[in-house]
Amino acid sequence: MKEKVYNTILQRIISLAYLPGEKISEKNLSEELNIGRTPIREAILQLREEGLIKSVPQSGTYISKINLQKAKDARFLRESVETKIIQESIAKLNEYDLMVLQQIIDRQKLEVRTTHDDMRFFELDEQFHHYFYKATGRDQVWRWLQMSNMQLNRFRVLRLRSKSLSWETLVDEHEELLEAVTEKKTSKATKLISSHLHRMLTEEPTLRQDYADYFE
Structure with a gap:
């Protein structure tokens, strides 16, 4: 399930469906994909390690800008x-x-x-x-x-x-x-x-x- 969520978010990042710098929400993703928060959190963690997502304390989770x-x-x-x-x-x-x-x-x-x-x-x-x-x-x-x-x-x-x-x-x-x-x-x-x-x-x-x- 985590891999499915990961691939979905990754494809949206690569295709620019999620724009560089755009804010995303675990809650919204959970509702949109009709899936629990845990696999979404795990997928976001992996994408953050790969430099495609960044978390800003007291602000939220954002799509990283192009490096x-x-x-x-x-x-x-x-x-x-x-x-x-x-x-x-x-x-x-x-x-x-x-x-x-x-x-x-x-x-x-x-x-x-x-x-x-x-x-x-x-x-x-x-x-x-x-x-x-x-x-x-x-x-x-x-x-x-x-x-x-x-x-x-x-x-x-x-x-x-x-x-x-x-x-x-x-x-x-x-x-x-x-x-x-x-x-x-x-x-x-x-x-x-x-x-x-x-x-x-x-x-x-x-x-x-x-x-x-x-x-x-």
Whole structure:
């Protein structure tokens, strides 16, 4: 039960359903989820240890603001790992894998043209990158990275909400990467994934300007 509550609150934090700095209440969560206070308290404790929730004495419990240093560290770790994953994928991906990756890109394009659902687009973005890990037999590595990606993922979702930054740019970069992988151009694919994952650093000033109150 505690794990279910934890995952529910975590998803709301990552998706920005709970905004950075927003106050939450054990009582309200208990009523909303129709569950006792104990598993909620345990879930909040775990999220506090992970830096996603903070308790202020005599004030209450709040969603932590986005910690940019942790987000940047997670980005650095992911870039270091994912460049190796892409290099491995050059030799391992087959025609079916390439077709699946293209289908994910096509669904991203559809989101851009139609519903413009930021969380659906984010999920497809995750699917695209995750597939390289699965196809190279590195799924466990992806799960390890996800444990350190929480602040980074909040940043990424916020990036999708910004009217100053284009979704099309991300899709174009996915297409370029897939083309390089398909053509087995290892050096080009490595540069493209590094540039793609480096984007956070170039877009940080825009997000800090648009959403100054959301960052520590």
